[in-house]
Structure formats: structure tokens, C-alpha cells
Amino acid sequence: MAQLTGTRTFLSLTPPDLSTCTKEEIKRYFINSYDLNESLFLGLKDEAYFYKCPDRLRLPLVFYFAHTAVVYVNKLMLSGLIHERINLDFETMFETGVDEMSWDDTENYRMGGSYKWPAISEVVEYRQIVRDLILKVIDDTPLELPVTMDSPWWALMMGMEHERIHLETSSVLIRQMPIEMVQRPEGWTYGPVKSAKPVKKNKMVTAKTTEVTLGKPTNFPSYGWDNEYGEVSCKVPPFQASQFLITNKEFLEFVEAGGYKTPSLWTEEGWKWVQFREAAHPCFWVCNQGCKSGCGADLASYSHCHFDDDSVNGKNGTNGNDEETEVKKARQSIYKLRLMFDVVDMAWDWPAEVNYHEAKAFCKWKGPGYRLPVEAEHHVMRGAQLPASEGSQSDIIFQKKIPANLNFQYGSSTPVNLFPPTETGFYDVFGNTWEWVEDHFNGLSGFHTHFLYDDFSSPCFDGKHNIILGGSWISTGDEASRFARYAFRRHFFQHCGFRIARSLTEDLKQIDLPARMVDTEVFVLGSGVQANKIYLDNNFSVQRVQSTNAVYNYDTMETLEGILELEFGFRDSFAAVVAALCGSYCSHYKVATDSAVHLGTATGRGSFELSRHFQNVLGVEMCGRLIDAAVRLQSGRHITYKNGKDIKLDTGYNLDRITFKQLTWIPNEVENHDLVLITHLDRVQNPKAWLVRLWEITRPRGMAVIASKDGKWNREKLHVHLHHRLRCVSSQEVPYEDRNGEGTATITIWKYK
Template sequence: MVTGLGFSSGGVQGGTLDTQLKPNPCSECVMDDTMKKISILTGKETFQSLKPLDLSVCDKQQILAYFNNSYDLYESLFTSLKDEKVFYLCPDRLRLPLVFYFAHTAVVYVNKLVLAGLLKTRVNLEFETMFETGVDEMSWDDTENYRMGGSYKWPTIESVVDYRRQVRNIITNIIEKTPLELPINMESPWWALVMGMEHERIHLETSAVLIRQLPVDMVTKPSAWMYAPVKHDKGVNGNTNMHYINATDVTMGKPEDFPSYGWDNEYGQVTCHVPAFEASKFMITNGEYLEFVKDGGYNRKGLWSQKGWQWKEFRQLVHPVFWVCTKGCNNGCGSNLSTISHCEAVDNNNGYVIDDELGSPSFRYRVMFDNIELPLDWPVEVTYHEAKAFCAWKGSGYRLPAEAEQHVMRGPQKSPAVGTECDMIHQDTISANLNLQYGSSTPVNLYKPNTVGLYDIMGNVWEWNEDHFNGFENFKSHHFYDDFSTPTFDGKHHLILGGSWISTGNEASRFARYAFRPHFVQFAGFRTVRNLDENKIELPIRIVTTDVFVLGEGVTGNSIGLDETKTGFKKVDSTNYQYTIDTDAALYGILQLEFGIREGYPEMLSEYCLIMGNKYNSGKGNCAVFGSGAGKIVFILKKYYDTVLGVDAFARYIQAATTLQETRRLSITSPTGDEKEFLLDQELQTDNVCFKQLTWIANEIVAHDLILMTNLHRLQNPKAWLLRLWEIVKMTGIVVIFSMDNQWKENDLLPILSPNLSCIESEVLEYQTLSGIQRSTVTVWKHHWCHHHHTISR
């Protein structure tokens, strides 16, 4: 899944780790054909998954067993790569090489345990920066390694395995030595440890998706891996008869006190009415989708949305990604795999049968490690765009389900009040293709239908939904992982529900909610639904209509797969608070605040920082401003510091700052419609200044002499930013926290900062704005040891 969105523009990378990363010199040999396969396991090979933890009653032995099982499962998956060279390949051009993901999960354990205070010393900061942030591709033509420049030299597999072994041993020691208080809840430091386990299980699935996209001769099936039968009983007769579902009300959302781990987007609550509808009894199978392909579905523009067609043409797709033909199709791989096709021309001796009527080969199918005959009764795996084109081909009124409809299709559920027994993944016997019962999809009729009469509502493959991904009412992000969900509440990510055959732990929970962009390759399929009323009807489909500004692109249209003239849906604001307040009006307001008064807020605060820096000998080397706004305060501070880094979560602000850096002027339309120009004084320097849009303080931000934070009042989760300040200020440096809304005073900050920092100054500053005199609280902080040393020396 997504962690941070990092962008930089202009100047040098002063104050960030970008220019300080030093690739392992041994990495030059990673593509050496003479390399031999080494053991990558730091534990044992297994493909058997344990049940998730009940956090109200679990003991240390159970926690350790679940941790080791998570770690072992993940490493065991990578034993399928034939040699080390494959770790450095990109199975998907929109993703990073596999070595990144192999190291990433161990790094996330460390980073979260440091935030929680369970780990006091880092294992390897270089790794914990290099492998920290994954990619949620924001456009179709992103290329792999976009953060690393494309030619980055990754560390050796030996060093990554050694790192994973160190992390395993450290976590084992933490579990054994740290006092355990039950229940483990969101405020417990143990929450960070369980978070690491569930995060690793997410990547078990997403890494499997990548490995399945590799050329088949680069992988080998582990001996314990078992595919499902291709067919069950007499086979599937298709979805010719839709299944009637009664109208009802449904409430969605996980209680905060439920005794299992959950991601932030699962909590909160939404209640809505679901009108009666019809649903396909089975998920759409490969056999059904084959009819769409044979009917020219990939060549009929009228069946596709505008964006869907653009994506299909860009990828040159003529069939689903895990189908195999003989036409040499574009495979979407990256780097030196980009010219390789999974669809190579072969003759009949290799098992392909020519369909004389179509004049083209029949399709084969890529399971994890082999090509087999196309299993017609297994669910098809496609993107949202492909699923929507199929619905259009199927006929008027066909669409994908709403999230609320998907919940109704599950039938009556036990109340969460009974505890974990209400959730299938916690039960001893699971009657669904979940939790690695098989190493593949299964026939859609293999498991019995539920009480509603529908098959595979949970498991087999994920189901695409019409809804945009968004938080429920009263959504709150968690301070250990503030940006797990929020960047994707942008109206461009669609929900997937129900889990797949490789979904384990939280992913397989009844409460799990995940989402991807509509062109994303995943173990996801779909079923069709249809309204009973041919007239326009209001449906419980939640569509995010917030205009989200993307750096370098501006406001782009949201991914709406419904015709508003025929289908009613609920328009909602993004529950990412920062998206809703990053507006043109807000940008105009910050420009007026910074440039509207000659000696205003930026001048006052910069002078105060200089005075405090001199007073406490914090040096003049590098400075970082969190809440850099339109950048004026950054440019002023550059007069006193060698390099200055400006960070903001608002894309509009960062774009304005970089424009001022490049041209020294910015024109903007005011809320009243007038054109207003803002100019940067010639005396202010713009070199050695860098601006970044970040959703939290990532490890790429190194230690600074001065940290100025001004943006607490407009952050989704201020605590998530505050927790990292002690790591990014030098032992002799200072942190200045300016509370523009006076909500963050010394007593508010002490519980968060006091484990590592001491408050050495606290006062109220006055400054002039266009609306009059403003007063704001400012506090100054230093490391405990340095504060003590400074006091003694005075």
C-alpha cells in the first residue's frame, strides 16, 4: 500500500538525505551472470498462515508466533525467484525492483517501533531511508525508481538478508523483554508491532502480484505450493440468472474497541439505505470474460470510459494481464524487462490450440509460477477499467456493486460485540478461498453459497466496487502511520473488498477496506449488479468530489465510472482534511499573509529564529521549515543558513513556492476575480533552497541545525509529525514551534516531545497582518542532554 508522497524541486537537496545516499559498492555486481542463488531465509520456509491475534487475550508466545509466521511467509515467497539477479528487475514499470519490497517490510517494522518508543536505536538509517517509501503510481507513464533516478545501484541481497536477520532478532528481543499490558489498543506501543506484521502481510500479496508478472522462466514453484483444481463438480453454468437481493439498511465500520488490529480507514461509521437490486451469483469467470474478448471488447471504444480507453491504448492491451496468447503483447514490465513479452509466438507442440474461427490462438493462463490452460471456471482478474467495459458490454443497467451492497450481499453478520468470533479469518475453519488455503484462485463454485445464495463474497479474488476510497464519518488517522490511507482519499482510487486467496491477517477480515487506482494490476475481479428500477435511483455509492490539486498537474478529474444522468450517488468530501483545505482561496490567503505586509509574519518569525539560534548556538548550517507555505520565510532564512528545506503537505503551496523560486513572481486570481501579482524581493536568495511536498516527516529528512514548524493547525494528524522532530534536529540544534492558532502551547506539546526534547523558551509573539495585530504562541525545544549541558555552562 501507500506511504508518503515525496517531491522536490529547485536548488540542491540541502538538508535531505537524497545527496547523501551512498550505494553499496558491491551493488555493481548484481547483474553478474555468474552469481549463484543464496539462502534468503532468516527463519523457515512456510506457506501456512496463522490466524490473526486477538488483542484482548493474546500472550507473548502467540505474538511471537504470529510475528515469525508473518516474517517467514514473506521470505518464503521470495524463494521462488531463481537467482539474485531477479531481485533487481521490475516486473511492473510502475513499481520499484523486487529488492525494494524484500527489504521494505523489515524497514517499516523499525520505523514504526522507533515512533512507538519500543526501539531506541536505529538498525541502519541508510536502509531505513532507502527502503522506506513505496510507490502508488499517480500516472500511467511513471517509470520505476522515480525517486532514485532510474539508474540507482541497490545494495546486495546478502546485505538485505543480513538486515532482515538483525531486525528479526531485535523484534524477538522486544517481544520477550517488553512488559505486555492487555488489551493492545491504538494507544499501546505494541500497536506499532502488530502494525508491522499486518503491513508485511499486505506486501505478501502485493509482492506476489509482482512476482506473477515476471517471465515464467525467472521463477520456480516452491515444493509446498499447491494450486487449486481447475474445475469443480460439473462446472459453472455462468451467470445467466441474476440473484434478487432485498432492500435493507446497513451500517459499516469497525468499532474502535474491537479486539483485532485495524487500519485507520476501517473505523468510524456510515449507515445507509440499500434499495433492492440484482447481483450475479458468481464472480465473473474467465469463461464469461472470454466471450467479451471474442466479441471484440478490447477494440470497441464505445464500451470504455474515456480514461479507460486511454489507458488500454497506452498499454496496448488485448486481454487481461494474466492471460497468455501468442501475439507478443506488451507486458508492462519495466527496465530491462520492458522488451520481453509473456505472449510469445509458439506452435501447437507447446500446448497452444489455434482457433480457426478467430484466426488467433486460444488463451493460456499465468498462475504464480507456471502457464496452464485457461481455467474457465476461475474468476477473471482485471482492472477497474476492464471490469467497467465488461459491464457496458453486458447491457444497459449493469454496473459494479456499491460498498454498501457488498455488505448486504454477505448476509446477516454476527454483532462485533461478540468479539473476534464474528470475523471469519479468526475462526478455526474458513469456508472461503482465503488465508493461503490454495496458491491460486479456485473455481467459483468450489465453496458453498452463503445464506443469501451468492458465492465467493469473501475470498478467491478481490471485488472492485464503484465507491471511491474514503474514510467513514469521524475518520481519524493514526499517529504511527498518518498517511496509510489519506493520500488515496483523492477521488482517484476505487475500493476493493472481500480479499483474495493470498489475503491473510487483517486483509482477510470482514472489516478490511483497500483500494487502488483503476488501472492497477491486482488479484481483483468483479461481479455485476443491476438496479430493479429502470428509472434513475439514488444509490448508496460514495463518490469523492473534492478537487485535489496534484503537483505539476493541477486539479485533474476524479475517476467516476457512473453516468449521473442515469444513476444517483452520494457526493462526499474527502476525509483527508488537508485535501479539503488546500484550495485556491487558501493559497491566496497564505500569499496575502506572507507578502501582504512589508514587515509581517515571515520577517518576524525569521528574526525570532535567528535570535534563538544565536542564543543557543544552534549553528548556521542547515534549516528546515515544516509549513513552508508559499516559501517567503524559507527565502528569508536562506540569508542566515547555508541550505534551507521547505516542506508542506499542500501541493498548491509547494507549486507557488517553486514558481517564486524559478521566476521570482507569481500571478493568481483573487477570490473576487481580480488578478494579483506577488513578487519576491531581489535581496532574497533562491539558490540552495529545496521544496518538498510530504505527507509526513520521512527518513529522507536528515538532522538540521534549526527546525521551524508552523503548520500544526492544518495537519491531519499533528502528533505524527511531532513524534519525529527529535530525530531530525541535531544534538546542538533547536526546534521552534509556532502555533498560529494558539492551540499548541507548551503543556500540549510536552506529552509528545518530552521523552526526547526539553522546552527552553515559551512566549507569545505579535505580528501585523492585513486584518490587524495577531498573537501566536511560540515554543523552543532542545535535546535533553544539550539543554542540561547548556544550562550548566551558563
């Protein structure tokens, strides 16, 4: 138990009601969140296994062990609840994970054995310091109720719910570790294999036409992530869906029918994944054929698909031998089931855990008209719930006795009929496993981000992420809430299952299916634009909606053409004038010229100009098309924009001094600089998110320069958002050239105290 800074526990507490809670309740919830996460890692037999990569597209487990503590510190710094860091090296190294763009992405450099991670003892020491710090913050910070998203306490709640998200992340990764490297911790209890009644036919249950409204009220007294807020109301046509999640027993029929060998059952993307992964059955099924594993780094050659009589046990609460009455012994012996820490005889009545591609292939195999439910239909299946205006008791996670396999009641799935159905006749609408739905992930109407975590959801509003709903057995806190909306790429593994659905009208053209599909083009640096696929029958009428990520909507070919003209079509463009003034400001205010960062570098003109004055320049841009153009120009490649005009870079630029990065926020890797120039506040989704860290990336005796074209960002407005360590020393209006003749830029200069 060397990694514990608290107490081993697998019992999850109810979240605090933010309208009535006390400091003691918040403190208990924090301790419980922290302890649960650390206790999960007791399942590793040796500290050396923290440095293994159980999934080739994720980082070693040491990252996730440290990451949650680091996020507390980073968010508390942004909120102003703390003013000094604990360990900047850790708070940079463990700040950001990886988000693979596809199932065949190359491994991140931090996954390999050559990357130097700190010793577990150092991470434990760091976690202990963070634990003590947060307890002190809770004690010392005045608590004003209700706690809302405008309260500094929101940062504390964000850290706790983020830690609980990682219960799910880390548990999936540990479940993919070689079985020889894990052990079941004391107190971990798997669910029963069978319920009192056997699971028989998975019949289709009919739901009538229903009006539903999605979205969490902003005044609901619990923490919520940005994508939960806003509102969408729609009419859901009648449909049918399976009363149970699809079981392992049902999915076996698909496997035995050659489902993984039949290209016609899969989407184009799904079949490419099958071939790449060489998949023959679900990820957590185990056979004895040495199937290809998804592990990474030095585990890349490992196969989960090996077992003998000694490695499979029925003494862990699953009583696997009882299944022989329902499934022939010969069939049962083919597949076992990997749980968190054991390989056991298959639990045929448990839900099949698969990714979106596998779920869609099963639907196609079932026959014409079968599909996954859509988000609005999932809300119909939940039946009547107390109105949100009733407060916390209207949310399942706040109920004293939760009628679902949620909140860590068990350390695994359970039979699909163990818990009672909703009044509409559907089982496991909440809990057991998450459920894939057809909708692309997107914000609801009125979506806006929170400055503490501006890019929590919005980068996933790209048409490449599908929503998952309902929570799993290990979902706690916000993740187990009725309002929870999460999403993953379609190849992603989670404790996630599915049920099948179908519409009741034969003429699908008459059905307005309330599935929300993102139709905004998203440019991915290094890949270009990839079409957003809608994996539904073409006859369905679905809702094609814009991404609610403002950056994706801004980052168009038209925008690129326009900015290239504005930046390079005029000698004294906005970017050129502002960058040149930065050089004179440094001279006037005696600021060093070793390093500058330009936030909002667009197609690079400002960063190119800064290279005349600074030894090192970092150009940061959110938009893929814009940063791609900057990189091409830096490398000497040719760019032609409107009316066939060519861009020719000035020979006075020091191109080798410049580094361009696409970033959606200001991570710690940006470090601090003599000059911080920011020019894109007019086009970011949450300006405050870009302003609150300016003081920390400005060196002592350095300066921040904020420039805007519309005059909106004047000294008075900026002062509200900037840290007190930045003092405004000058404000001026300066002319620049653009296509309309002459414009006026508002520039404010802020010195670090």
C-alpha cells in the first residue's frame, strides 16, 4: 500500500448538494475521491508496472496516477484559491495526456521506455502534499452557498469530479494490463453472474411518441461539465429498443456467425479498424488463440488470449460453473471473460462491452432497420423522472438506495436483469455499462465553456466522437448523474455496451429521427479535412447541426484566404504593426528580448516579425488551417491566396528562431517569456480562459501586450480578468492597413510587478 496517502476504500460517497453542503461534507467527498483513485492502483502487483502501457494509444499508468493531483493544482491556480505551485515540472509533465486522432496513431514519445518518469515514491510524496494543500484550502476558504460555476469553490469540485472520471479511465487501462501483473485488492467485490431469474429472450419494447428536453439547469445544485448545460427540446417518434443491453450470450451468436470476418457488416471505418486490430472478439473476452493485443511499448507483443485451468477461477464471486445449464460446455470453454483483476468463466448474462464499430456491426447483422438508439430516445427510455426543479433528489446519484449498478456497488458488471426496469420497461438505462448512441457529441443550444477548463468538451465536437450515456458500474459523482453526457472516438474501449433499436415506420423517409449530427468541416493538422460520417440508413432524416466549437466554425478556407490577405497583403498590416511596436516597447521599458510568445499567431506574420527582435519565438494558434499555413511558409513552401497573389517572406526574418504550435489553451509547456503578445481575443470561445494565465507565462520584469482591432478589449475590460501582478503601464490607439484602407488597433501594455 505504498502508494496510498489516505485509506484504502471501494465505497463511493454521494456528491455534496451545492445549495446546502457544509465544509465537512465537501472535505469528506474530496477525501473519498482521492482515496478511491489511489486504491484502484493497489491492483498492480509491482511498482514497475506503473510504467507499462496497457493500451498503445494511452500513456503509462504512472501518468494517470499523478495526473489527477496535478489538475487540482493547475485549476486552483487559475481560480486564485492558491498562488504558488508545488512542483512546476510535475505540473507540466502530468498536465496533459494524449487524445489519439485514430486507432492507428503512432505512439506518443512519452509511452516508450526511454522517457524518464519520476519514481513512484516521488509521485506519492507529491500526492500527499496536494492532499494536505486541498484540505487546508477547504478549511481556509469562506464558503458561500450556493456554490455555483462563478464561485472559486467550482475549481475544487472540478478537481474532485475530474478525479472520478479517471476512476473510469484507469480502471479500463488496468483491465487491459497483462493478467500476470495485477491482483485483486482486498475489499474488491465482483457482481453476481446470475440474478434470481434467468435472462431469456431480449424482447423489443415499444416506446410511444414523446416530447423530451435535454440539458441541465444552470442552477442545479451539483457540479456539471460544460456540455451538460444548455437545452434541446425535440419530439421523439415511436420506436422499439431491446429491453436489455445486448448480453455476452447474444454477442456470441454474432461472433460464431463470422461477424468479425464479414466486411459487409461493418462501416468502412469499422472494417479498417478490424483489420488493423485483427479483432476476432470483444476486447475483454479471452480465448486461447493468441489474438493480437492492444498493449503498447514493451508490451506490444503481449497477448491476452492465453489461459489454462489455473488462470481461470470461479471462486471470485462469479460461480462460472453454473452457466453450464444454459450454454453448452464446449461453447463456454472457448471464451473466458477478463474482469479487472481476474480471468473468469464467461458471464453470459452480463452486457457485452464493445466499441461503437462492434455495436454497429451487430446491428447490421441483426437485419434491416436495426440501429443504436439516439440520445433523445435514451431519455424516453428513462421514463418519468422528478423535475430538475425539485433539486438534488431528482438525480439518481443522490438517491439513498440507487436502483442501478452505479456508484461502485460492485467491481464489475452484473446480469442485465438484476436491477429493476424503468416504468417504460427498459433495464440498465442507468448503470452496468455505458451505452453507445448514434449522435455525434456536440454542445446543446446555449453552450458555453468555463474558463477553468475551456477545452474540456469542445475539441470533441468534431463529428468523430459519439455520445455515451447512462454510466457504468464504476461511474460515481457527476459521471453517474442523469445529466451526464460523455463521448469517445468510435474505436475507443470503455466499460461500454449497447442496446439495439429500430423505428416503427417502414417508410424511413417519413421519420425525422432526432439524431444530432455535426456537419462542420474540421481541419486536422497533418491530416487535412476528413468527412464526418453518418452511420445511419440514408433514408433517415437527421438533424445536421453546426459544431458548437467556435474555433471549428471559424477555421474555414474563406477565413484562411482572408487572413493571408490581411497579414501578407499589406506592408503595415495589423500583425506587422503590433509586432514591430513590441520591439520598441521592449527597448523603452527595458524588457529582455530572449523569448516571446504570440498567442493567436494566425498564419504567422506576427511571429515572423517578432523574430527580428527576439532570440526565440513561440507562435500559438488554435485553428488548424491557419497554423498549417504558418508552418508551410516557415519551411519555404509556396502559398498562393486570393486572385493568384503569392506570399513571399521578407529575407529579414530569422525563421530558425520560430516554433509554431497548435494549442487550444495555455498549458504549462508554454513556460514563461519576456514578451507575451495576444491578438486573438475577438475570435476565441472564452477570452477569460486566455487571460487568467497571462501573468504566469510573463517573466518577472517582462510584459504582456494585448492588441485588438475593434477597441473592445480596452484597459478597463482587461483589468477585470488579469491577475494583479500585471499592471497596465500604457494604452494607445495605432493605425494599420487593411482591405478597407486604414484601421485602428487598441493596444495595452502590462508590466509584471
